[in-house]
Amino acid sequence: LAGLTSFGAAQAADPLPSWNDGETKQAIISFVEKTTKEGASDFVPPEQRIATFDNDGNLWAEKPIYFQLLYVIDKVKELAPQHPEWKQQEPFASILNGDPKKALEGGKPALMQLVAATHSGMTGEEFQQSVKKWLATARHPETSKPYTEMIYQPMLELLSYLRANGYKTFIVSGGGIDFLRAFAETTYGIPPEQVVGSSLKAKYEMRGDKPAIVKLPEVDLIDDKAGKPVGIYQNIGRRPIFASGNSDGDFEMLQWTTAGRGPRFGLLLHHTDAEREWSYDRKSHVGQLNKALDVASKEGWTVVDMKNDWKVIFPWGDRQGTPRQ
Amino acid sequence: LAGLTSFGAAQAADPLPSWNDGETKQAIISFVEKTTKEGASDFVPPEQRIATFDNDGNLWAEKPIYFQLLYVIDKVKELAPQHPEWKQQEPFASILNGDPKKALEGGKPALMQLVAATHSGMTGEEFQQSVKKWLATARHPETSKPYTEMIYQPMLELLSYLRANGYKTFIVSGGGIDFLRAFAETTYGIPPEQVVGSSLKAKYEMRGDKPAIVKLPEVDLIDDKAGKPVGIYQNIGRRPIFASGNSDGDFEMLQWTTAGRGPRFGLLLHHTDAEREWSYDRKSHVGQLNKALDVASKEGWTVVDMKNDWKVIFPWGDRQGTPRQ
Ligand SMILES: [Ca+2]
Numbered sequence A, B: 001l002a003g004l005t006s007f008g009a010a011q012a013a014d015p016l017p018s019w020n021d022g023e024t025k026q027a028i029i030s031f032v033e034k035t036t037k038e039g040a041s042d043f044v045p046p047e048q049r050i051a052t053f054d055n056d057g058n059l060w061a062e063k064p065i066y067f068q069l070l071y072v073i074d075k076v077k078e079l080a081p082q083h084p085e086w087k088q089q090e091p092f093a094s095i096l097n098g099d100p101k102k103a104l105e106g107g108k109p110a111l112m113q114l115v116a117a118t119h120s121g122m123t124g125e126e127f128q129q130s131v132k133k134w135l136a137t138a139r140h141p142e143t144s145k146p147y148t149e150m151i152y153q154p155m156l157e158l159l160s161y162l163r164a165n166g167y168k169t170f171i172v173s174g175g176g177i178d179f180l181r182a183f184a185e186t187t188y189g190i191p192p193e194q195v196v197g198s199s200l201k202a203k204y205e206m207r208g209d210k211p212a213i214v215k216l217p218e219v220d221l222i223d224d225k226a227g228k229p230v231g232i233y234q235n236i237g238r239r240p241i242f243a244s245g246n247s248d249g250d251f252e253m254l255q256w257t258t259a260g261r262g263p264r265f266g267l268l269l270h271h272t273d274a275e276r277e278w279s280y281d282r283k284s285h286v287g288q289l290n291k292a293l294d295v296a297s298k299e300g301w302t303v304v305d306m307k308n309d310w311k312v313i314f315p316w317g318d319r320q321g322t323p324r325q
C-alpha cells in the first residue's frame, strides 16, 4: 500500500508527462512554481495569472494549410448550387475547379470574398452550428483524423497544468473567433469568453419575432501581429504574464507580454520534426517563423524544439501513423 | 452548540438579506435554485450560467449625472493649463466656465470631443491609473461619498449569490470599458476580462524601447441599446441566461437574453425611492426607462421596485444620511 501511494505521488509530480526532461520543460515548471509560491518574490496573485495561446500550429496543426481555409473550401462547394455565377467568378471558380491555391493568389481581397460568402449573412449561432457539423465529419487530408484530434498532446498538458495552478488560459488567434468558439471548449477546455480571434462586425436585428445577432461581411479586428496585443487589451483588459505562439504573427504578443514588469514567460514553438509532424520555419507560407526566432534568445523567450522536447505529438500518435507510446 | 449551528444555518439560508421578502426576491431565488439543481428540467450546466449587469443606475448610482462625465469634467479642468485654446473653444469653454450642461448641448460630437481629449492619446495603463487616482479622491456632490461607495448593497448581494451558485458575472455597460475596468474588480469582484463596455480603438506601438497599447480618439463600439447584445456576442460569445438593467439602453440586452430557449431571467431596476435614492423613469435624461417598462410584464421580466423591494440602498445607508439599519 505504501508503495502504491508513493507511485501515485511520483506520477503526480510530473505535470507534463509528454514533455521530455530538459531545459524547456524545466523552464516552464520553474516559472509556474515561482509565480504560485506564496511569499516568494516572484509570486503573482491568481487574478493576474493570464496565459495566452496562439492556436494554428500551436495548439493544433496547420499543415497542409490552415484548417479554417479547408472549411471555407468545403463550404464554397456546399453553397455552389445556390450561386451558379460562382462558376465564372474568382476566387470561387478556382475553388470549384479544385485549385484553391490559384483562388488564394488573389490575396487579401480574394480571401475576404471567401470569408464574406461563408462566414456572414447568418446568425452567429447558425455559423457555429455549421462549423460543428463540419468538424464532426471532415477529415485531415493526410492523417484522416478529425481536425479536433490534430491537437498537440504536450500543449493540452500545459493548458491543464497552468489551470491547475490558478492560471486563466485564453486563445489569441489570427483565426476567426466564432470558428474557434465552435470547438475550443470541448477540445481545449477554453470557454467562448476566453477566446480572442479575428472577427467580423455584427448587428442585432429581429428575424420574425425573434432577435438575432447577424454576422456582417465587414472586418472588425484582424487578430494577428500587432492586432494580437490590441485584441488582448480590448478583450481581456490586462497584459498576460505567459504567452505562447509559433510564428511571426505572435511576435508582438510575446514582445508585449514579456516587456511587462515582474515574472514573464514567452514560449515559441519551433516545428522541427519532419517525421512525426512537419518541419518548417523561415520560408513557410503557413506559420512563417523568422523574425521571432532571431530575437528569441535576446528577448529571453523559451524555444520549444518539437523534435527533442516532445515525447508525444498528437494524443493518438504521430504523422507516420506510429501510435502514441 | 446545536442552537448556534441552526442559527448559522438560518443566516446562510437568506442569500439576499438586503432584499425585502416578496415576489421579486422570491422570483430571483426560485430561478437560481431551479437552474442549479442537478436533474431538474431547468438545470443549466455551469458553463452556460452567464449573467450580465448594466452598471450606471444598476450597480452604482447615476444621479445627478453619469459619474464618468464627472471624471471628464474634472479631467478637462486638470488638463486646461496645457490647452490655453480651450478657453475659447466649445465644448471645453463651457466646462471651464462651470456650465457642463451647456457643454453637452453640443450633443454627440461635443461628447466625443471631450472623450477624445480625456480618454485617448495615452496608454491604457496610464488611463486606468488616472481613473484610479480620481476615484480615490473625488466625492459625490450630494452625499460626499467616494463614487465607489455609491453602489447598491442589494446588487452586491445578488452578484455574490449568483457567483456562489456557479454563475459567471459580467458588466455590460454603455460606459467606457477602461473606465469600468479601473474599479470593477475591487468594487464588484468582476475582473477586467468580464467587463464589456463602450470602447475606443487602440494601437500597438513602441514608446522608446517599450511596447505599449495607445488609446485612439476613434470609437470602436458603443455598447448601448442594440450595441449591448452585439458587445456580448463579440466579447462573451454566448447568450446570457440572466440579464439585469435599469433603462431603455438595456432593452435589447434583456430582449435577446430572455428570447433564448430554456430558463431565462430579465431583471429591470425601477428607481422609485425619492427619499432614500432618486425617483425617475420615463422622462429622465439620465437612465430613461420608458419602453422597457411598458413591455416588462409582457416579456416576463421581473421589475424591482426599489422603494419596496430594497431594505438597504447603499452599504453605508441612504441619500438622506440615514445610516444602514
Ligand atoms: Ca500560429
Ligand SMILES: [Ca+2]
Pocket (backbone or CB within 6 Å): B054, B055, B056, B057, B058, B245, B246, B247, B249, B287
Ligand atoms: Ca443604466
